[in-house]
Amino acid sequence: MTVRVRFAPSPTGFMHVGNARTALFNYLFARHNKGKLILRIEDTDIERHSEEAVNVIYEALKWMGIEWDEGPDVGGNYGPYRQSQRLDIYRQYINKLKEKGLVYECFCTQEELEAMRQEQLKKGEPPRYTGKCRNLIEEQKKKFLEEGRKPVLRFKVPEDRTIVFNDLIKGRISINSKQLGGDFVIVRSNGMPVYNFVVVIDDALMKITHVIRGEDHISNTPKQILLYEALGFKTPEFAHLPMILGKDRSKLSKRHGSTSVKEFKEKGYLSEAFTNFLALLGWYPKDGKEILSMEELIERFDIKDVNSAPAVFDTTKLNWMNQVYIRNYPIEKLTDLIIPYLQKAGYDINSFDRKWLEKVVEITREYFTVLSDAPEYMEVFLKDEFNFEEKALNFMKESENRLKVVEELLKVLKAQEKEITQETFKEAVKQVGKTLKVKGKELFMPIRIALTGKMSGVEVPILAETLGKERVIKRLEYTLNKLKD
Known part of the structure:
Protein backbone atom coordinates (compact mmCIF):
# COMPACT_ATOMS: atom_id res chain seq x y z
CA MET A 1 0.00 0.00 0.00
CA ASP A 73 -0.55 23.92 -9.17
CA VAL A 74 1.10 20.58 -10.04
CA GLY A 75 -1.93 18.46 -11.01
CA GLY A 76 -2.33 14.73 -10.36
CA ASN A 77 -4.68 11.81 -11.06
CA TYR A 78 -7.26 12.62 -8.38
CA GLY A 79 -8.10 16.28 -8.98
CA PRO A 80 -9.48 18.84 -9.01
CA TYR A 81 -7.53 19.77 -5.86
CA ARG A 82 -9.70 22.73 -4.91
CA GLN A 83 -13.01 22.07 -3.20
CA SER A 84 -14.70 24.93 -5.07
CA GLN A 85 -14.12 22.95 -8.30
CA ARG A 86 -15.55 19.70 -6.88
CA LEU A 87 -19.17 20.75 -6.22
CA ASP A 88 -20.58 18.42 -8.92
CA ILE A 89 -18.77 15.48 -7.28
CA TYR A 90 -20.30 16.35 -3.89
CA ARG A 91 -23.83 16.50 -5.39
CA GLN A 92 -23.49 12.92 -6.63
CA TYR A 93 -22.79 11.70 -3.10
CA ILE A 94 -25.55 13.84 -1.59
CA ASN A 95 -27.94 12.03 -3.94
CA LYS A 96 -26.53 8.66 -2.83
CA LEU A 97 -27.33 9.47 0.79
CA LYS A 98 -30.82 10.64 -0.22
CA GLU A 99 -31.42 7.38 -2.08
CA LYS A 100 -30.41 5.43 1.02
CA GLY A 101 -32.74 7.52 3.21
CA LEU A 102 -29.86 8.61 5.43
CA VAL A 103 -30.51 12.36 5.19
CA TYR A 104 -33.48 14.70 5.48
CA GLU A 105 -34.40 18.35 4.99
CA CYS A 106 -34.54 20.46 8.15
CA PHE A 107 -36.50 23.73 8.13
CA CYS A 108 -35.77 24.87 11.68
CA THR A 109 -34.92 28.57 11.95
CA GLN A 110 -31.97 29.91 13.96
CA GLU A 111 -34.46 31.17 16.57
CA GLU A 112 -36.03 27.71 16.92
CA LEU A 113 -32.62 26.05 17.22
CA GLU A 114 -31.54 28.56 19.88
CA ALA A 115 -34.78 28.03 21.86
CA MET A 116 -34.17 24.25 21.67
CA ARG A 117 -30.61 24.79 22.96
CA GLN A 118 -31.68 27.04 25.86
CA GLU A 119 -34.37 24.57 26.94
CA GLN A 120 -31.80 21.74 27.07
CA LEU A 121 -29.29 23.86 29.00
CA LYS A 122 -32.02 24.75 31.50
CA LYS A 123 -32.56 21.03 32.12
CA GLY A 124 -28.81 20.49 32.48
CA GLU A 125 -28.65 18.49 29.25
CA PRO A 126 -25.91 18.88 26.59
CA PRO A 127 -27.27 20.79 23.55
CA ARG A 128 -28.25 18.56 20.64
CA TYR A 129 -30.61 18.67 17.68
CA THR A 130 -33.78 16.81 18.67
CA GLY A 131 -34.62 15.47 15.21
CA LYS A 132 -37.67 17.74 15.05
CA CYS A 133 -37.76 17.66 11.21
CA ARG A 134 -36.84 13.98 10.79
CA ASN A 135 -40.35 12.83 9.93
CA LEU A 136 -41.93 15.81 8.17
CA ILE A 137 -44.64 14.97 5.65
CA GLU A 138 -44.70 16.59 2.19
CA GLU A 139 -47.46 19.06 3.18
CA GLN A 140 -45.39 20.40 6.06
CA LYS A 141 -42.33 20.80 3.80
CA LYS A 142 -44.44 22.59 1.19
CA LYS A 143 -45.80 24.99 3.83
CA PHE A 144 -42.28 25.83 5.07
CA LEU A 145 -41.09 26.45 1.51
CA GLU A 146 -44.07 28.77 0.88
CA GLU A 147 -43.02 30.70 4.01
CA GLY A 148 -39.65 31.27 2.34
CA ARG A 149 -37.71 28.90 4.57
CA LYS A 150 -34.64 27.33 2.97
CA PRO A 151 -33.82 23.91 4.39
CA VAL A 152 -30.46 22.47 5.43
CA LEU A 153 -29.73 18.80 4.85
CA ARG A 154 -29.08 16.73 7.99
CA PHE A 155 -27.45 13.30 8.31
CA LYS A 156 -29.30 10.78 10.48
CA VAL A 157 -27.04 9.82 13.39
CA PRO A 158 -27.71 6.25 14.62
CA GLU A 159 -29.09 5.99 18.16
CA ASP A 160 -26.78 4.81 20.95
CA ARG A 161 -23.95 3.63 18.69
CA THR A 162 -20.37 3.57 20.01
CA ILE A 163 -17.84 4.71 17.41
CA VAL A 164 -14.32 3.43 18.10
CA PHE A 165 -11.10 4.26 16.27
CA ASN A 166 -7.43 3.71 17.02
CA ASP A 167 -5.56 7.01 16.87
CA LEU A 168 -1.87 6.61 15.98
CA ILE A 169 -0.96 9.26 18.58
CA LYS A 170 -3.79 9.27 21.14
CA GLY A 171 -4.48 5.54 21.20
CA ARG A 172 -7.97 3.99 21.34
CA ILE A 173 -10.75 6.59 21.25
CA SER A 174 -14.38 5.68 21.90
CA ILE A 175 -17.28 8.13 21.43
CA ASN A 176 -21.00 7.37 21.73
CA SER A 177 -23.30 8.77 19.04
CA LYS A 178 -25.31 10.50 21.82
CA GLN A 179 -22.32 12.86 22.23
CA LEU A 180 -22.42 14.09 18.62
CA GLY A 181 -25.09 16.75 19.12
CA GLY A 182 -27.82 14.92 17.22
CA ASP A 183 -28.34 14.73 13.46
CA PHE A 184 -25.73 17.02 11.93
CA VAL A 185 -25.87 19.33 8.92
CA ILE A 186 -24.05 18.21 5.75
CA VAL A 187 -25.47 20.85 3.35
CA ARG A 188 -26.19 24.47 4.29
CA SER A 189 -29.37 26.30 3.33
CA ASN A 190 -27.48 28.02 0.47
CA GLY A 191 -26.74 24.58 -1.05
CA MET A 192 -23.07 24.57 -0.04
CA PRO A 193 -21.89 21.27 1.51
CA VAL A 194 -20.10 21.54 4.88
CA TYR A 195 -16.61 20.50 5.95
CA ASN A 196 -17.39 17.15 7.62
CA PHE A 197 -19.11 15.92 4.47
CA VAL A 198 -16.76 17.16 1.74
CA VAL A 199 -13.59 16.13 3.60
CA VAL A 200 -14.80 12.52 3.62
CA ILE A 201 -15.54 12.56 -0.13
CA ASP A 202 -12.19 14.19 -0.93
CA ASP A 203 -10.10 11.90 1.29
CA ALA A 204 -11.85 8.78 -0.04
CA LEU A 205 -11.61 9.71 -3.74
CA MET A 206 -8.00 10.90 -3.37
CA LYS A 207 -7.19 7.53 -1.74
CA ILE A 208 -5.84 9.12 1.46
CA THR A 209 -4.50 6.35 3.71
CA HIS A 210 -3.64 8.44 6.81
CA VAL A 211 -5.31 11.62 8.06
CA ILE A 212 -2.80 13.59 10.17
CA ARG A 213 -4.30 16.77 11.66
CA GLY A 214 -4.71 18.80 14.85
CA GLU A 215 -6.45 17.32 17.89
CA ASP A 216 -9.21 19.94 17.60
CA HIS A 217 -10.58 17.62 14.87
CA ILE A 218 -11.07 14.65 17.21
CA SER A 219 -14.73 15.64 17.73
CA ASN A 220 -15.25 15.59 13.93
CA THR A 221 -13.78 12.11 13.48
CA PRO A 222 -16.79 10.00 14.63
CA LYS A 223 -19.11 12.01 12.36
CA GLN A 224 -16.75 11.42 9.47
CA ILE A 225 -16.48 7.70 10.24
CA LEU A 226 -20.29 7.45 10.07
CA LEU A 227 -20.19 9.13 6.64
CA TYR A 228 -17.40 6.83 5.39
CA GLU A 229 -19.56 3.86 6.35
CA ALA A 230 -22.75 5.34 4.89
CA LEU A 231 -21.05 5.92 1.53
CA GLY A 232 -19.28 2.57 1.48
CA PHE A 233 -15.77 4.04 1.67
CA LYS A 234 -12.79 2.55 3.46
CA THR A 235 -11.95 4.55 6.60
CA PRO A 236 -8.36 5.89 6.71
CA GLU A 237 -6.12 5.77 9.78
CA PHE A 238 -6.19 8.86 11.99
CA ALA A 239 -3.44 10.68 13.88
CA HIS A 240 -4.33 13.78 15.88
CA LEU A 241 -1.44 16.10 16.68
CA TYR A 329 25.24 29.12 7.19
CA PRO A 330 27.20 29.48 3.91
CA ILE A 331 28.40 33.09 3.97
CA GLU A 332 27.38 33.86 0.36
CA LYS A 333 23.79 32.68 0.96
CA LEU A 334 23.62 34.43 4.33
CA THR A 335 24.77 37.72 2.76
CA ASP A 336 22.10 37.37 0.06
CA LEU A 337 19.44 36.97 2.76
CA ILE A 338 20.76 39.92 4.80
CA ILE A 339 20.97 42.42 1.91
CA PRO A 340 17.18 43.18 1.86
CA TYR A 341 17.35 44.12 5.57
CA LEU A 342 20.29 46.46 4.90
CA GLN A 343 18.42 48.04 1.98
CA LYS A 344 15.33 48.50 4.15
CA ALA A 345 17.58 50.28 6.68
CA GLY A 346 18.60 52.73 3.92
CA TYR A 347 22.00 51.40 2.80
CA ASP A 348 23.06 51.57 -0.84
CA ILE A 349 24.38 48.05 -1.24
CA ASN A 350 26.04 48.84 -4.58
CA SER A 351 28.41 51.22 -2.78
CA PHE A 352 30.04 48.28 -0.95
CA ASP A 353 32.34 45.67 -2.45
CA ARG A 354 30.57 42.28 -2.29
CA LYS A 355 33.57 40.36 -0.86
CA TRP A 356 34.07 43.08 1.76
CA LEU A 357 30.37 42.89 2.69
CA GLU A 358 30.67 39.12 3.12
CA LYS A 359 33.64 39.70 5.41
CA VAL A 360 31.55 42.07 7.57
CA VAL A 361 28.72 39.49 7.73
CA GLU A 362 31.29 36.86 8.78
CA ILE A 363 32.60 39.11 11.59
CA THR A 364 29.19 40.19 12.92
CA ARG A 365 26.95 37.16 12.45
CA GLU A 366 27.74 35.71 15.88
CA TYR A 367 25.78 38.66 17.36
CA PHE A 368 22.59 38.04 15.29
CA THR A 369 19.57 36.28 16.72
CA VAL A 370 17.54 36.97 13.57
CA LEU A 371 18.57 38.42 10.21
CA SER A 372 16.76 41.68 10.95
CA ASP A 373 19.46 42.28 13.63
CA ALA A 374 22.07 42.65 10.87
CA PRO A 375 21.73 46.44 10.23
CA GLU A 376 22.22 47.18 13.95
CA TYR A 377 25.42 45.13 14.29
CA MET A 378 26.81 45.92 10.83
CA GLU A 379 26.20 49.67 11.21
CA VAL A 380 29.69 50.30 12.71
CA PHE A 381 31.23 48.98 9.49
CA LEU A 382 28.84 50.67 7.07
CA LYS A 383 28.46 54.25 8.44
CA ASP A 384 31.45 56.60 8.64
CA GLU A 385 29.26 59.38 10.03
CA PHE A 386 27.37 58.28 13.11
CA ASN A 387 25.59 59.52 16.21
CA PHE A 388 27.23 59.22 19.62
CA GLU A 389 25.51 57.35 22.44
CA GLU A 390 24.75 59.66 25.37
CA LYS A 391 26.92 57.67 27.78
CA ALA A 392 29.78 57.73 25.21
CA LEU A 393 29.49 61.53 24.93
CA ASN A 394 29.49 61.90 28.70
CA PHE A 395 32.57 59.70 28.96
CA MET A 396 34.48 61.86 26.46
CA LYS A 397 33.44 65.08 28.26
CA GLU A 398 34.78 63.91 31.63
CA SER A 399 38.44 64.46 30.67
CA GLU A 400 40.26 66.53 28.02
CA ASN A 401 42.91 63.77 27.84
CA ARG A 402 40.42 61.43 26.15
CA LEU A 403 40.16 63.61 23.06
CA LYS A 404 43.98 63.93 23.09
CA VAL A 405 44.16 60.13 22.70
CA VAL A 406 42.12 60.45 19.47
CA GLU A 407 44.32 63.32 18.19
CA GLU A 408 47.52 61.39 18.90
CA LEU A 409 46.21 58.20 17.19
CA LEU A 410 45.27 60.26 14.12
CA LYS A 411 48.81 61.69 14.03
CA VAL A 412 50.43 58.23 14.34
CA LEU A 413 48.26 56.64 11.65
CA LYS A 414 48.82 59.49 9.20
CA ALA A 415 52.56 59.08 9.68
CA GLN A 416 52.37 55.34 8.87
CA GLU A 417 52.83 54.47 5.22
CA LYS A 418 51.50 50.91 5.39
CA GLU A 419 47.87 49.77 5.35
CA ILE A 420 46.20 48.95 8.69
CA THR A 421 46.19 45.37 9.93
CA GLN A 422 45.13 44.23 13.39
CA GLU A 423 48.79 44.07 14.41
CA THR A 424 49.81 47.50 13.01
CA PHE A 425 46.74 49.05 14.63
CA LYS A 426 47.60 47.53 18.03
CA GLU A 427 51.16 48.88 17.65
CA ALA A 428 49.83 52.37 16.86
CA VAL A 429 47.57 52.30 19.97
CA LYS A 430 50.50 51.10 22.08
CA GLN A 431 52.58 54.02 20.78
CA VAL A 432 49.81 56.49 21.72
CA GLY A 433 49.71 55.00 25.23
CA LYS A 434 53.45 55.48 25.69
CA THR A 435 53.44 59.04 24.36
CA LEU A 436 50.51 60.19 26.53
CA LYS A 437 51.31 57.90 29.45
CA VAL A 438 47.78 56.39 29.51
CA LYS A 439 46.59 52.80 29.52
CA GLY A 440 43.55 50.55 30.01
CA LYS A 441 40.11 52.11 29.67
CA GLU A 442 41.59 55.63 29.36
CA LEU A 443 43.43 54.49 26.23
CA PHE A 444 41.07 52.03 24.58
CA MET A 445 37.62 53.54 25.27
CA PRO A 446 38.24 56.95 23.57
CA ILE A 447 39.45 55.08 20.46
CA ARG A 448 36.36 52.83 20.40
CA ILE A 449 34.06 55.84 20.79
CA ALA A 450 35.98 57.79 18.11
CA LEU A 451 35.48 54.95 15.60
CA THR A 452 31.92 53.86 16.46
CA GLY A 453 30.17 56.39 18.73
CA LYS A 454 29.51 53.49 21.14
CA MET A 455 31.13 52.09 24.30
CA SER A 456 30.82 48.41 23.31
CA GLY A 457 30.75 46.22 20.22
CA VAL A 458 33.08 44.40 17.87
CA GLU A 459 36.81 44.26 18.72
CA VAL A 460 38.37 47.55 17.61
CA PRO A 461 41.49 46.07 15.86
CA ILE A 462 39.16 43.85 13.75
CA LEU A 463 37.01 46.89 12.94
CA ALA A 464 40.06 49.01 11.99
CA GLU A 465 41.51 46.32 9.71
CA THR A 466 38.15 45.80 8.00
CA LEU A 467 37.57 49.55 7.48
CA GLY A 468 41.06 50.22 6.16
CA LYS A 469 43.36 53.18 6.84
CA GLU A 470 41.50 55.79 4.80
CA ARG A 471 38.16 55.20 6.54
CA VAL A 472 39.72 54.95 10.02
CA ILE A 473 41.38 58.35 9.53
CA LYS A 474 38.11 59.75 8.18
CA ARG A 475 36.26 58.59 11.31
CA LEU A 476 38.88 59.97 13.71
CA GLU A 477 38.65 63.36 11.98
CA TYR A 478 34.85 63.19 12.07
CA THR A 479 34.90 62.59 15.85
CA LEU A 480 37.39 65.41 16.49
CA ASN A 481 35.25 67.85 14.48
CA LYS A 482 32.13 66.79 16.33
CA LEU A 483 33.53 66.77 19.87
CA LYS A 484 36.22 69.46 19.96
CA ASP A 485 33.76 72.23 20.82
Missing part, protein backbone atom coordinates in the same frame (compact mmCIF):
# COMPACT_ATOMS: atom_id res chain seq x y z
CA THR A 2 1.34 3.41 -0.98
CA VAL A 3 1.06 5.88 1.89
CA ARG A 4 -0.96 8.93 0.80
CA VAL A 5 -1.44 11.87 3.16
CA ARG A 6 -2.85 15.33 2.60
CA PHE A 7 -2.53 18.86 3.85
CA ALA A 8 -5.82 20.66 3.32
CA PRO A 9 -5.71 24.31 4.47
CA SER A 10 -8.36 27.00 4.05
CA PRO A 11 -6.99 30.10 2.26
CA THR A 12 -7.42 32.72 4.99
CA GLY A 13 -4.51 34.99 4.06
CA PHE A 14 -1.96 33.71 6.57
CA MET A 15 -0.43 30.39 7.59
CA HIS A 16 -0.59 29.80 11.35
CA VAL A 17 2.29 27.88 12.93
CA GLY A 18 -0.19 25.15 13.91
CA ASN A 19 -1.09 24.61 10.25
CA ALA A 20 2.58 24.79 9.29
CA ARG A 21 3.44 22.06 11.81
CA THR A 22 0.58 19.89 10.47
CA ALA A 23 1.91 20.33 6.91
CA LEU A 24 5.44 19.47 8.05
CA PHE A 25 4.41 16.31 9.95
CA ASN A 26 2.40 15.12 6.93
CA TYR A 27 5.42 15.75 4.70
CA LEU A 28 7.86 13.96 7.04
CA PHE A 29 5.47 11.01 7.39
CA ALA A 30 4.99 10.74 3.62
CA ARG A 31 8.70 10.96 2.80
CA HIS A 32 9.75 8.61 5.64
CA ASN A 33 7.31 6.01 4.29
CA LYS A 34 8.17 6.65 0.61
CA GLY A 35 4.63 7.93 0.12
CA LYS A 36 2.88 10.95 -1.41
CA LEU A 37 1.81 14.32 -0.01
CA ILE A 38 -1.29 15.86 -1.55
CA LEU A 39 -2.05 19.57 -1.22
CA ARG A 40 -5.78 20.32 -1.30
CA ILE A 41 -7.25 23.80 -0.95
CA GLU A 42 -10.48 23.95 1.06
CA ASP A 43 -11.96 27.07 -0.52
CA THR A 44 -15.72 26.53 -0.32
CA ASP A 45 -16.05 29.74 1.72
CA ILE A 46 -16.46 31.82 -1.45
CA GLU A 47 -16.87 35.16 0.38
CA ARG A 48 -13.47 34.88 2.10
CA HIS A 49 -11.59 33.26 -0.78
CA SER A 50 -8.85 35.10 -2.68
CA GLU A 51 -6.07 33.96 -4.99
CA GLU A 52 -3.63 35.99 -2.93
CA ALA A 53 -4.51 33.88 0.12
CA VAL A 54 -3.81 30.69 -1.86
CA ASN A 55 -0.39 32.06 -2.84
CA VAL A 56 0.36 32.69 0.85
CA ILE A 57 -0.03 28.92 1.40
CA TYR A 58 2.24 28.04 -1.54
CA GLU A 59 4.92 30.52 -0.45
CA ALA A 60 4.91 29.42 3.21
CA LEU A 61 5.25 25.73 2.32
CA LYS A 62 7.99 26.35 -0.26
CA TRP A 63 9.91 28.56 2.19
CA MET A 64 9.79 25.74 4.76
CA GLY A 65 11.17 23.27 2.20
CA ILE A 66 7.93 21.26 1.92
CA GLU A 67 7.25 19.76 -1.51
CA TRP A 68 3.91 18.24 -2.54
CA ASP A 69 3.35 15.54 -5.16
CA GLU A 70 -0.20 16.47 -6.19
CA GLY A 71 -2.09 19.74 -5.89
CA PRO A 72 -3.81 22.62 -7.70
CA PRO A 242 -1.19 17.74 20.12
CA MET A 243 -2.10 21.39 20.60
CA ILE A 244 0.57 24.09 20.45
CA LEU A 245 0.53 26.28 23.57
CA GLY A 246 2.20 29.56 24.49
CA LYS A 247 4.63 29.70 27.43
CA ASP A 248 1.69 30.47 29.77
CA ARG A 249 0.14 27.10 28.71
CA SER A 250 -2.80 28.75 26.93
CA LYS A 251 -3.54 28.12 23.24
CA LEU A 252 -0.95 29.86 21.04
CA SER A 253 -2.39 33.16 19.80
CA LYS A 254 -1.40 36.67 18.70
CA ARG A 255 -0.88 37.79 22.29
CA HIS A 256 2.11 35.43 22.51
CA GLY A 257 3.76 37.29 19.60
CA SER A 258 4.13 36.18 16.00
CA THR A 259 1.97 33.23 14.99
CA SER A 260 2.15 33.23 11.18
CA VAL A 261 4.92 31.75 9.03
CA LYS A 262 5.19 35.02 7.10
CA GLU A 263 5.93 36.99 10.30
CA PHE A 264 8.76 34.63 11.25
CA LYS A 265 10.17 34.85 7.73
CA GLU A 266 10.02 38.67 7.73
CA LYS A 267 11.70 38.90 11.15
CA GLY A 268 14.64 37.01 9.71
CA TYR A 269 14.38 33.44 10.93
CA LEU A 270 16.15 31.06 8.58
CA SER A 271 13.71 28.62 6.99
CA GLU A 272 15.89 25.63 7.99
CA ALA A 273 15.91 26.74 11.66
CA PHE A 274 12.16 27.43 11.71
CA THR A 275 11.34 24.06 10.14
CA ASN A 276 13.75 22.23 12.47
CA PHE A 277 12.14 23.95 15.48
CA LEU A 278 8.57 23.15 14.34
CA ALA A 279 9.49 19.48 13.92
CA LEU A 280 10.38 19.33 17.63
CA LEU A 281 6.95 20.64 18.70
CA GLY A 282 5.41 17.40 19.91
CA TRP A 283 8.03 15.06 18.42
CA TYR A 284 11.58 14.33 19.52
CA PRO A 285 14.19 12.11 17.85
CA LYS A 286 15.21 9.03 19.80
CA ASP A 287 18.92 9.87 19.54
CA GLY A 288 18.34 13.29 21.18
CA LYS A 289 19.97 15.26 18.35
CA GLU A 290 18.19 18.61 17.95
CA ILE A 291 19.89 20.37 15.04
CA LEU A 292 18.61 18.34 12.10
CA SER A 293 18.49 18.91 8.35
CA MET A 294 15.30 18.06 6.44
CA GLU A 295 16.93 14.79 5.28
CA GLU A 296 17.74 13.89 8.89
CA LEU A 297 14.20 14.77 10.03
CA ILE A 298 12.72 12.54 7.31
CA GLU A 299 15.03 9.67 8.25
CA ARG A 300 14.20 9.85 12.00
CA PHE A 301 10.49 10.78 11.94
CA ASP A 302 8.03 8.21 13.24
CA ILE A 303 4.39 9.19 13.90
CA LYS A 304 4.34 6.77 16.86
CA ASP A 305 6.96 8.94 18.60
CA VAL A 306 4.71 12.03 18.55
CA ASN A 307 3.77 12.98 22.10
CA SER A 308 0.06 13.16 22.90
CA ALA A 309 0.62 16.00 25.43
CA PRO A 310 0.46 19.65 24.27
CA ALA A 311 3.65 21.20 22.88
CA VAL A 312 4.93 24.57 24.15
CA PHE A 313 6.10 27.13 21.59
CA ASP A 314 9.30 28.36 23.24
CA THR A 315 10.64 31.42 21.39
CA THR A 316 13.86 31.27 23.44
CA LYS A 317 14.63 27.86 21.96
CA LEU A 318 13.70 29.02 18.45
CA ASN A 319 16.08 31.99 18.86
CA TRP A 320 18.89 29.72 20.05
CA MET A 321 18.33 27.38 17.12
CA ASN A 322 18.29 30.27 14.64
CA GLN A 323 21.60 31.55 16.06
CA VAL A 324 23.16 28.10 15.57
CA TYR A 325 22.01 28.04 11.93
CA ILE A 326 23.17 31.64 11.26
CA ARG A 327 26.67 30.86 12.58
CA ASN A 328 26.98 27.81 10.33
